Structure formats: C-alpha cells, structure tokens
Amino acid sequence: MxxxxxxxxxxxxxxxxxxxxxxxxxxxxxxxxxxxxxxxxxxxxxxxxxxxxxxxxxxxxxxxxxxxxxxxxxxxxxxxxxxxxxxxxxxxxxxxxxxxxxxxxxxxxxxxxxxxxxxxxxxxxxxxxxxxxxxxxxxxxxxxxxxxxxxxxxxxxxxxxxxxxxxxxxxxxxxxxxxxxxxxxxxxxxxxxxxxxxxxxxxxxxxxxxISLALKLGEAIIAAEAKGGHAVIDAICKTTGGEILAEGVITDKSVNYTPEAFDIGTITIGKGDSVNVLHVMNEYMAVDGPDGARRATFPSVITTLSPEGEPLSVGDLHEGMRVFVLHVAKEIIPLSSSVRDATVYPPVEAAMGIEIARYALA
The missing domain is CATH 3.40.1610.10 (CV3147-like domain)
Incomplete structure (x- = not known):
C-alpha cells in the first residue's frame, strides 16, 4: 500500500x-x-x-x-x-x-x-x-x-x-x-x-x-532537535549509517561561478596535519586529507553541517566558520545506473581538474 x-x-x-x-x-x-x-x-x-x-x-x-x-x-x-x-x-x-x-x-x-x-x-x-x-x-x-x-x-x-x-x-x-x-x-x-x-x-x-530514506532522516532530525546540535548530528549519523569525517574551522574558500552555470572550487578546513580539502562542483564531489590522499568521493554522500546540525550549502560557508563533514559511504546507499556509468564523469573531471571516476567506479 x-x-x-x-x-x-x-x-x-x-x-x-x-x-x-x-x-x-x-x-x-x-x-x-x-x-x-x-x-x-x-x-x-x-x-x-x-x-x-x-x-x-x-x-x-x-x-x-x-x-x-x-x-x-x-x-x-x-x-x-x-x-x-x-x-x-x-x-x-x-x-x-x-x-x-x-x-x-x-x-x-x-x-x-x-x-x-x-x-x-x-x-x-x-x-x-x-x-x-x-x-x-x-x-x-x-x-x-x-x-x-x-x-x-x-x-x-x-x-x-x-x-x-x-x-x-x-x-x-x-x-x-x-x-x-x-x-x-x-x-x-x-x-x-x-x-x-x-x-x-x-x-x-x-x-x-x-524518497523514504529522506523522510526517515528528516523525521530523526526533527525528533532530535530539542536535545541540541550534538543530538542532531548523532541522529544524522545513526540514521544514514554515516560518520563525521572531519571537523574544524574553514581556513579558505575559493569557489567561482563559471559561464556554464556551475560553482567550482575548493573549501579548506583546518591546516597542517589536520587539513581537509572539499572539492566543489555545485555540490561536494570529493574530500582530500592532509597528504592529498582521497578520503571520500561522489557518489558517497558528503555534507557540511553546522555545530547545530544544520546542513550548510556551499553558498552558506565563509572563512572562520566551524563545520562538521558528514560522509556516508557509497557502499551503504542504493546506487542508480547513472552513477555507475563511466560516461558521466569526464565532463566533471575536466571542469574540476581532479579524478572522480577511478574512485566512484571502484
């Protein structure tokens, strides 16, 4: 029914x-x-x-x-x-x-x-x-x-x-x-x-x-809101099966609008041994760690959350802001045939200047 x-x-x-x-x-x-x-x-x-x-x-x-x-x-x-x-x-x-x-x-x-x-x-x-x-x-x-x-x-x-x-x-x-x-x-x-x-x-x-996944997640967020930001973030992790990959203060935001109607660039969180770089093409497409090693890649879910547990868009972010980075591995979410299709990746890789397909299709 x-x-x-x-x-x-x-x-x-x-x-x-x-x-x-x-x-x-x-x-x-x-x-x-x-x-x-x-x-x-x-x-x-x-x-x-x-x-x-x-x-x-x-x-x-x-x-x-x-x-x-x-x-x-x-x-x-x-x-x-x-x-x-x-x-x-x-x-x-x-x-x-x-x-x-x-x-x-x-x-x-x-x-x-x-x-x-x-x-x-x-x-x-x-x-x-x-x-x-x-x-x-x-x-x-x-x-x-x-x-x-x-x-x-x-x-x-x-x-x-x-x-x-x-x-x-x-x-x-x-x-x-x-x-x-x-x-x-x-x-x-x-x-x-x-x-x-x-x-x-x-x-x-x-x-x-x-759609059911989104509704279930939203219901868990609403139920946790009265208990504060930590409870909301815990509820998001528990409901999605995800984890907080990184947390810290944004030290650099370099995102530019292109004539093709895309926002492309990077968000840097932390510095030195604890730096994480989020690669953006409208959405978060990849995260690299301090040694440049890939930590997360589309079609895994990558989301920035405020300390209150509110999902933040790229446009909401600015230097000096503290954020948490949620990662839900692609292995635990339903994947469509389009994200498993090698032909969808070359234009995105060309626009971003990083590798996506090798990780996405692995």
Missing part, C-alpha cells in the same frame, strides 16, 4: 533532503511551498515501484537551475503541473507516476504537487540518492542513449516577460542543454518533466527507496 503524504511530512522531506543535497543549492522555502501546495490541493501518494505494472509510464519531475543567475527567478507550483501535462500530451499517454532526479532541499518534493492535482503517483525512486552537478548523473542510464526522449520546461519571471513553455524531443545528451538554456532565459530556475520510461526500466536503473 502507498503512503499518503501529509502536512507533517513536508518538514521531514525538506530536512532529510537538505542533508542529501550534499552542499548543493536549492531552496528549503521552495520545497516547503511545493509541499504545502500539494497537501492543500489533494492527496499526493508515495508508492513503491512494485505497485506499478511493468509497462506503466514514469517520468522525472525536476527543477533546472543556473544557481548563481543574477536574473530574478520565479517559479510557481502550477509550473510543475503544466510541465507534466505538456509531456503527457506529447507522449500521447498518461503518466502513472513521477520520480525525481535527486534528493535536495526542494527536489525531494518535486513530484508532490503534480501528484496531488493530476493523480500521478510519487514514485519512491530517485536518479541519485544525493544531489549532483550534471543532469546526466540523475538520468538513470539515458545520458549516452540515442533513444528519442521527450523533455518539457515551464516557468519564468512573468513581469519581465520571461515565461517559457518548451517541449523538445531528441537524444537526452542533445536536448538536456536546451532545458538549461531555457532555465537561464526564464530567470535562472525552471520546472521540467522529462524522459518518460517504462516502470520495468525504472525498477532496474533508479535508486529505489530514495
């Missing part, structure tokens, strides 16, 4: 999703808006993939952003719904459910509002348990596929006449950049629905149970 998502699940989804955001952006308040809109509009239902027939259609509900965009983004809840409607119209068939490309501050809730209004199930599956910089990393094996896919995008700043509705069809690698351009043109953040696939394919290639 499915689980009807209700008011109390919103904060759990946002808080659990914020840990799995792995330092990435997204907006917690946008997640709360989506959740409140959904539970007020209807009864979004979270279901396991096993509740669907093999030939049911599932697509990915996503928000696409150029995170440091200087133009004012504006995205309404109805934009997520319209994106689904446009995809269904182009597909010529109804979607049975929606999954999301990754967990995050708002992305954990991306499928709730269309679920409440259109009746599409919220599938307990994600393209990646944690957040990642490129769409390919959450595309459950479609990144290099020549198969024709449908992708839609809806949203934009209405006052500046930036509102866009887009339907595009083609190989995933060719049409995903079109949606990124649309996000930039719309004001920096746009709702999308993409890559309709059969449930049998999703069952084999997605990270199953990803």
């Amino acid at each position: 499915g689980r009807i998502l209700i008011e109390k699940d919103i904060e759990a989804a946002v808080k659990g999703g914020s840990v799995y955001a792995a330092g990435g952006g997204g907006w917690a308040d946008h997640g709360r808006m989506l959740g409140r809109a959904a539970v007020n509009a209807g009864q979004p239902e979270l279901v396991s993939i096993d509740e669907l027939s093999d030939d049911d259609w599932i697509a990915t509900a996503a928000a696409i952003g150029a995170p440091a965009s200087t133009t004012p983004w504006e995205m309404w809840g109805i934009d997520y719904v319209k994106a689904v409607q446009l995809l269904q119209r182009e597909l010529g068939a109804p979607l049975a459910g929606l999954m999301v490309g990754q967990n995050g501050k708002s992305s954990t809730l991306n499928a709730w509002l269309p679920g409440a209004i259109l009746g599409t199930k919220v599938i307990d599956a994600v393209g990646d348990i944690r957040a990642h910089p490129t769409g390919d990393m959450g595309s459950i094996g479609m990144a290099g596929s020549p198969e024709q896919m449908i992708q839609t995008a809806v949203g934009g700043n209405r006052a500046e006449n930036r509102y866009i509705e887009l339907v595009t069809r083609g190989a995933t690698a060719r049409i995903s950049p079109i949606l990124r351009t649309a996000a930039d043109q719309s004001g920096g953040f746009i709702a999308s629905c993409r890559n309709p696939l059969r449930a049998s394919y999703v069952r084999e290639h997605a990270a199953l149970g990803g």
